[in-house]
Amino acid sequence: MRRREFLAGLAAFGAVPELPEFGGIARRHPPQVNGDRLNRHLAELSAFGKSPGGTNRVAYSEADLVGRKYAAELMRAAGLDPRIDAIGNIVGRREGREPSLPSILIGSHIDSVTNGGNYDGDVGSMGAIEIAQTLAESMVMLRHSLEVVIFQNEEGGTVGSKLMVQPPTDSDLDRVMRSGISVRDGIGRIGGSLAGLAAARRKAGDFLCYLELHIEQGGILDRTGVNIGIVEGIVGLRWFEVTFTGFANHAGTTPMNQRKDAMLAAAKFTVAVNQAVRSVPGRQVATVGRLTVSPGTVNIVPGEVTLTVDLRDLKAETLVRFTKRFEALGKQIAAETGTTFAMRATSTNEPAPTDPRLRRRIAQSAESLGLTTLLMPSGAGHDAQEIARIAPIGMIFVPSVGGVSHSPNELTRPGDITNGANVLLQTVLMLDRSGL
Amino acid sequence: MRRREFLAGLAAFGAVPELPEFGGIARRHPPQVNGDRLNRHLAELSAFGKSPGGTNRVAYSEADLVGRKYAAELMRAAGLDPRIDAIGNIVGRREGREPSLPSILIGSHIDSVTNGGNYDGDVGSMGAIEIAQTLAESMVMLRHSLEVVIFQNEEGGTVGSKLMVQPPTDSDLDRVMRSGISVRDGIGRIGGSLAGLAAARRKAGDFLCYLELHIEQGGILDRTGVNIGIVEGIVGLRWFEVTFTGFANHAGTTPMNQRKDAMLAAAKFTVAVNQAVRSVPGRQVATVGRLTVSPGTVNIVPGEVTLTVDLRDLKAETLVRFTKRFEALGKQIAAETGTTFAMRATSTNEPAPTDPRLRRRIAQSAESLGLTTLLMPSGAGHDAQEIARIAPIGMIFVPSVGGVSHSPNELTRPGDITNGANVLLQTVLMLDRSGL
Secondary structure: OHHHHHHHHHHHHHOOOOOHHHOOOOOOOOOOOOHHHHHHHHHHHOOOOEEOOEEOOOOOOHHHHHHHHHHHHHHHHOOOOOEEOOOOOEEEEEOOOOOOOOEEEEEEEOOOOOOEOOOOOHHHHHHHHHHHHHHHHOOOOOOOOEEEEEEOOOOOOOHHHHHHHOOOOHHHHHOEOOOOOEHHHHHHHOOOOHHHHHHHOOOOOOEEEEEEEEEOOOOHHHHHOOOEEEEEEEOEEEEEEEEEEOEOEEOOOOOHHHOEOHHHHHHHHHHHHHHHHHOOOOOOEEEEEEEEEEOOOOOEEOOEEEEEEEEEEOOHHHHHHHHHHHHHHHHHHHHHHOOEEEEEEEEEEOOEEOOHHHHHHHHHHHHHOOOOEEEEEEOOOOHHHHHOOOOOEEEEEEOOHHHOOOOOOOOOOHHHHHHHHHHHHHHHHHHHHHOO | OHHHHHHHHHHHHHOOOOOHHHOOOOOOOOOOOOHHHHHHHHHHHOOOOEEOOEEOOOOOOHHHHHHHHHHHHHHHHOOOOOEEOOOOOEEEEEOOOOOOOOEEEEEEEOOOOOOEOOOOOHHHHHHHHHHHHHHHHOOOOOOOOEEEEEEOOOOOOOHHHHHHHOOOOHHHHHOEOOOOOEHHHHHHHOOOOHHHHHHHOOOOOOEEEEEEEEEOOOOHHHHHOOOEEEEEEEOEEEEEEEEEEOEOEEOOOOOHHHOEOHHHHHHHHHHHHHHHHHOOOOOOEEEOOOEEEEOOOOOEEOOEEEEEEEEEEOOHHHHHHHHHHHHHHHHHHHHHHOOEEEEEEEEEEOOEEOOHHHHHHHHHHHHHOOOOEEEEEEOOOOHHHHHOOOOOEEEEEEOOHHHOOOOOOOOOOHHHHHHHHHHHHHHHHHHHHHOO
């Protein structure tokens, strides 16, 4: 085995030609991704689902199907021999030298939101394939098998990654996506099989780790000029639906002190939620994103208002504390305004911390490439949060220009994408050599 | 002429049989309406447009057409010889003894809002017809001619009364009502004629006054147990559309201090508007009745919010003052929240004070009937506000149970309706005898 390792070591560090950017000095250096090719693949992928309003490659749509076909072809070209598992995830594998070792999983998703952009998910997906292709071209044989995954339907609720670690409920399968197709029907449409779901699940020990390259979707890296974000963890999330019920009445004939104005109550609550999360140090965020007024007529005092609250933080106890705070504020405002208050949770995700050992490896990799790094939470959800239940996870962020995401204006610069892919590649090589 | 007046005086006070409620004591007293008949007519009218959700007799609908036919028949039975003027108003006339005098105009409307009740407009319309019928049965001949009017389309913006005093603009005529029919088409549908609008208009001097009996649509009379509201004036109204524009962004990845949250700005503005109108003495009211959020998604910081403000007061200067105050508040909140603020007026009605002499006559009439009165503003708009431009106006309010209006739960008790009609009748008799 030693001789084989020695040869592999040579392959890893000797098979890449000297690159001009190293000043022509003859030295051995690790392989690097082909940034031009990676960015070209991203541009090619962006054609699927392109529309005047943005990229529409929502899960199970025609655009999703052709985008997946394109990704599978790239995987084949990278020697990954892709297959579609029963869940509908596209999984490619590059065998390692030591079959007894768990595999290293890398990847992301290529489905988009409605009127989205070309970077969210795409960068990590094309980046993971590029790493496999670079390894193949560099003739690097890893000790661990490398698995590249394109998870199905991330934007509809991390469906592909969730199904990889747990069985679905009936209501999970019945959920209808923006394409108008349910998860149940979508799985068949993309080449999966409901009957095989259980067999397709993976378990603790299957993976050494899961690494995901992703755009930040926030503006911190862009604003601070840092190259690479090392994700501390994916924030936990609570979604609430809040209803204030008052009494609809004539806007002209009802004196101010006789009103039970649900809109006033909802407005006070919206302001109070904002003040509450900003009143203590921390990176917790809360958002009132949707609000509907009934009857919603210019000359009627609103009788009922329903609104949503999106609360996120890295710490579970922060979520619990603010949930209680919002309930107390709602009750107090209802009492002040003569309305009633009801609040129910509509969605819950627990925080998913990344593995500190993986954070360290990512930092070392970035440093070896001369890139600056920043430790930061991920405010958005990712497939990594699901895989965290069966494997250590790590995430590498690259800058989003202006922090814009889920928009046709989403942009990450080609050089930043190449940097991120190189950090992912070096991290994989380092983990393969030295473990976690 | 003296002899004729003397005979008329006899007719006015002597033609009514002694009523049992006067204890059988033989005394002369003024005529009183037939309350049972009046309330029966209201019940019969309520059949037109009845639906499970409430009364739907919106202007120009089938239900409106049959309701108008019913009202015209009642007018014929009351000896009013009704005609439909070019505007589409139903106008009946009872000739007076002195043709040179201006006529006394009484009436209201019978069109309803969507899912409305059976009292708003109906009480004043059936009440006015009842007065004509009582006069006919009592063989009372007034000095002034009495005109009874059922204005077309009050709920769509006091259309019939407005056209009685001013020419329409093209956009007035193009407005499409809840029936799906424009004012332009509606006029033809109900028997009017666009070509005759100018000739149908009335001018200053045509009417001694306009008197309208109406339900309060607020809860003040019901709460205080007072029989009759004497309307001080119809409040002026300003409708505004306010837009806060921020920047839509990811609810998870955008730190609280980096947001340009249009929803937060709108909520602060809603609270500030409420506080502003309550911070000074007065009966001014302001309502945020409609609010729409864009994109309106649970996990996106809202980029734009549009809301309406309905501002009303009896005094024009109060409306001006609060308009300025709202603008200042909006600008201040926009600066605080990193958003932009725009506010535009979408509708304007100037306050329409009632004539103090008419208020006094109404008060005297109520007192003569042993009824309690309260001077109060009308927070709702009425046809009277339009007629105010060419004649002194007076309004008589009767209690709305619970202050509920524009709802199937609208209710005014039969005894209160009869009281109101009797006050209207006595006021007409007094004005006819003694002038304003």
